[in-house]
Amino acid sequence: MPDQLNISFGSLQGIVGLVMPFSRGVTPSCGTLFLRPRDGLDQPPSDLAFSLGSTSIVLRGCALGACFVRIGQRPYMACQVFDRRWQWKFKSVSGKYNQRLTSGIVDENTKKQPGELATIILNAIGEFGFDVSRMPTGVYPPADWNVTRADLALAKLCEYVACEVVLNHQTDRVEIWPLGTGQGLQTTGDETTPQWRYIPRANIPSQVQVHCGESLYQYRLKLEAVYRGTNLTQSTNPDWMAGLSFSTQGFEFPGVSTQLQSAVALDTGWREFRVMGQEGGNLSVPGVPVAISNTRQYVLKDYILYSAYDDRTQRYQRLPYYIEGDFWPYGDLATTTSNQVYIGPSALYPERQMVKFPFPVVKLDSTGLITAPTLYLHCAYAVQDENGSRWRWTSTANVGGSGGILILRRPEIQATYGWTGTNTQAQAAAEAEKYAQIFVQRFGSGQASELTFRGLGNSSLNGNVCQIVWKMLPGRIPMTKISDLEEHDQYSMSRQERRRRERLDGMED
Amino acid sequence: MAVYIPQDFRAPFFRKNWVRFVNSAGETIPSHAIMRVTNCTVTNGEMIYTVAKPDGTYRWRYLVNSCIAVGSGSAHEGWGTFLDEGGPAYYSSGTPALNEMWGPTSGQWYLTQHRPGFLISGAGTSTSGGVNVLFTKQVVPGEIRVYNDSGGAVAASASATMSVYGGSAGTTDTSMDVTLTNASTTSWATSKYGSATIDMGGLIFGVPLQV
Numbered sequence: 001m002p003d004q005l006n007i008s009f010g011s012l013q014g015i016v017g018l019v020m021p022f023s024r025g026v027t028p029s030c031g032t033l034f035l036r037p038r039d040g041l042d043q044p045p046s047d048l049a050f051s052l053g054s055t056s057i058v059l060r061g062c063a064l065g066a067c068f069v070r071i072g073q074r075p076y077m078a079c080q081v082f083d084r085r086w087q088w089k090f091k092s093v094s095g096k097y098n099q100r101l102t103s104g105i106v107d108e109n110t111k112k113q114p115g116e117l118a119t120i121i122l123n124a125i126g127e128f129g130f131d132v133s134r135m136p137t138g139v140y141p142p143a144d145w146n147v148t149r150a151d152l153a154l155a156k157l158c159e160y161v162a163c164e165v166v167l168n169h170q171t172d173r174v175e176i177w178p179l180g181t182g183q184g185l186q187t188t189g190d191e192t193t194p195q196w197r198y199i200p201r202a203n204i205p206s207q208v209q210v211h212c213g214e215s216l217y218q219y220r221l222k223l224e225a226v227y228r229g230t231n232l233t234q235s236t237n238p239d240w241m242a243g244l245s246f247s248t249q250g251f252e253f254p255g256v257s258t259q260l261q262s263a264v265a266l267d268t269g270w271r272e273f274r275v276m277g278q279e280g281g282n283l284s285v286p287g288v289p290v291a292i293s294n295t296r297q298y299v300l301k302d303y304i305l306y307s308a309y310d311d312r313t314q315r316y317q318r319l320p321y322y323i324e325g326d327f328w329p330y331g332d333l334a335t336t337t338s339n340q341v342y343i344g345p346s347a348l349y350p351e352r353q354m355v356k357f358p359f360p361v362v363k364l365d366s367t368g369l370i371t372a373p374t375l376y377l378h379c380a381y382a383v384q385d386e387n388g389s390r391w392r393w394t395s396t397a398n399v400g401g402s403g404g405i406l407i408l409r410r411p412e413i414q415a416t417y418g419w420t421g422t423n424t425q426a427q428a429a430a431e432a433e434k435y436a437q438i439f440v441q442r443f444g445s446g447q448a449s450e451l452t453f454r455g456l457g458n459s460s461l462n463g464n465v466c467q468i469v470w471k472m473l474p475g476r477i478p479m480t481k482i483s484d485l486e487e488h489d490q491y492s493m494s495r496q497e498r499r500r501r502e503r504l505d506g507m508e509d
Numbered sequence: 510m511a512v513y514i515p516q517d518f519r520a521p522f523f524r525k526n527w528v529r530f531v532n533s534a535g536e537t538i539p540s541h542a543i544m545r546v547t548n549c550t551v552t553n554g555e556m557i558y559t560v561a562k563p564d565g566t567y568r569w570r571y572l573v574n575s576c577i578a579v580g581s582g583s584a585h586e587g588w589g590t591f592l593d594e595g596g597p598a599y600y601s602s603g604t605p606a607l608n609e610m611w612g613p614t615s616g617q618w619y620l621t622q623h624r625p626g627f628l629i630s631g632a633g634t635s636t637s638g639g640v641n642v643l644f645t646k647q648v649v650p651g652e653i654r655v656y657n658d659s660g661g662a663v664a665a666s667a668s669a670t671m672s673v674y675g676g677s678a679g680t681t682d683t684s685m686d687v688t689l690t691n692a693s694t695t696s697w698a699t700s701k702y703g704s705a706t707i708d709m710g711g712l713i714f715g716v717p718l719q720v
Contacts, residue, residue: 245580247580248579248580248581248582248585249580249585250577250579250585250586250587250588252529252586254531254584254585254586255582255584255585328576329520330520330521330522330523331520331521331522331576332521332522332576332596332597332637333576333597333635333637333638333642334540334576334577334578334637334638335637364540364576364577364578364638366638366639367537367539367540367578367638367639368539368540368576368577368578368637368638368639368640369537369577369578369580369638370577
């Protein structure tokens with residue numbers, strides 16, 4: 001006598017069949033309940049239970065979706081049924097974590113491992129007893145949630161660290177598995193076909209490259225006085241200074257002869273300074289292998305690599321650029337500063353690589369005559385090649401597939417190099433390397449396969465097993481299909497499509 | 510040293526009343542120089558002084574250069590102050606002391622001790638722009654000590670050019686002169702001291718203090 005098949009959903013009567021593809025992720029899996037046509041179909045969220053012989057499976061808190069009547073000799077009503085993840089999209093989460101200091105270091109006050117972030121989200125969702133212990137450590141994905149949909153936040157987080165959300169129907173607990181981990185498919189002898197393995201070459205990259213954000217440098221930059229000529233060209237030798245000496249023209253440039261000359265002289269004379277290179281006079285930035293032939297390869301920022309802690313907000317704040325050097329500080333005497341910070345007003349125009357002062361900034365020589373000050377600009381800057389490709393830390397790991405290079409962009413990781421020796425390259429490299437290894441592991445078991453069993457297979461999903469399809473149709477033998485690495489159910493929404501929709505939904509935030 | 514913030518008037522330079530001047534001395538004006546005003550014109554609505562080196566005539570009020578030296582060209586400009594608030598001024602030698610009076614020197618850019626015109630603010634000195642500086646406030650004198658070395662007695666209401674005297678005992682010729690009118694009713698005998706003032710009206714009047 002064949003085993004008895006039982007399918008129940010709350011108090012719903014007349015259920016004759018069920019096809020339930022059960023997949024990973026935050027989007028609820030959608031099955032189809034087949035029942036005899038009836039009116040007034042309304043069921044509160046209920047447990048979907050089905051059993052065959054001694055095997056019993058219960059999916060808690062499922063909800064009905066749309067129902068359709070399928071016409072035939074014996075019409076059926078087909079009802080969508082979603083597992084309990086249907087309610088996740090109605091939950092939100094807020095918080096700002098893994099914020100970075102300008103040095104690239106993670107702010108200790110906001111530092112969270114991926115598992116901690118997942119815990120925050122799952123708590124917001126209302127799950128309990130979940131297991132995030134398998135999630136990788138040593139990487140710090142940025143999180144800036146402002147009443148963000150919790151399911152989308154979780155999906156994004158998991159994707160960032162090559163994990164997948166598993167609703168374990170055996171334990172009724174949520175687990176998060178790193179992709180490429182977990183027990184793969186096991187043959188039992190009950191399968192209807194052998195386990196044919198294959199490698200989905202198109203999906204396996206040859207390499208993983210982690211591209212960090214642009215590296216930032218703060219070796220101080222030397223400034224030189226520049227002027228605008230009457231043809232509006234900026235240079236160190238404007239046409240209106242022909243035959244004149246800066247040392248004797250004071251601040252008013254009385255030697256210039258026309259109104260236009262006077263206008264550009266008073267507007268720019270000793271007031272505008274531009275970056276001319278590194279402190280030592282050359283252009284190359286220490287540690288950067290990119291050939292630098294022009295200062296336009298510096299990409300200036302208006303802040304420095306150091307941050308200041310704000311005791312009220314308990315956050316680190318960016319600090320603005322500053323200038324230092326030898327200049328006359330408008331004191332009583334002709335004495336100039338010696339490598340002092342200039343604390344007066346100025347404006348930095350990063351795209352023009354220029355600093356402008358509202359009044360002349362000069363130095364006075366030993367006889368009190370005006371001469372050029374020695375000024376240095378302290379600000380963070382990136383370095384780019386002539387094509388605009390910015391120098392960044394990159395970590396590469398071999399996967400061995402036949403695809404191309406999988407580029408992971410991790411702009412929040414920045415190696416920084418400061419004038420006083422600050423160097424966060426080691427931290428950036430370690431985190432980038434960790435990401436690379438996480439994604440190598442993702443593709444570690446490159447063999448996809450599927451197994452179809454008679455009866456109800458009761459395997460659970462993990463980092464390798466990605467889909468279980470239970471199929472119990474009237475008049476047919478109940479079957480279970482389990483997929484490893486690639487989802488094989490052609491009737492349900494693919495993982496790629498689910499993620500695409502999740503990303504589209506996430507664009508609202 | 511302190512680094513000043515120029516725009517918020519903490520910088521000393523911005524706490525003084527500066528005037529523009531043009532160099533007509535024909536030579537570089539050093540930092541903190543004592544300058545003789547030779548003229549004042551208006552250019553683009555701004556008063557601009559013309560200055561030269563102090564000469565043998567006592568001028569009662571002098572302009573003092575800032576710490577920025579000014580080139581020798583006739584178009585070269587600088588910023589000067591009458592030191593109403595006090596500040597640094599060029600001196601060559603000597604030791605300034607609080608409340609001493611120092612004054613201009615004929616043919617030089619610096620102050621000399623025991624002369625009328627500049628009240629010393631204290632004993633502090635420094636160097637700036639290659640010169641020694643003391644700290645002083647200009648006090649236009651109400652009276653100066655003069656000595657009738659004009660070559661003869663000066664009758665009442667008559668005019669003559671006499672030497673300004675200073676020094677620690679008031680008996681040293683400063684090599685600076687004033688032309689005055691004897692405001693007394695008596696004749697001002699030769700080789701006698703008296704006083705001169707610019708405060709009594711349109712002329713510099715003098716009166717003998719010795720008979």
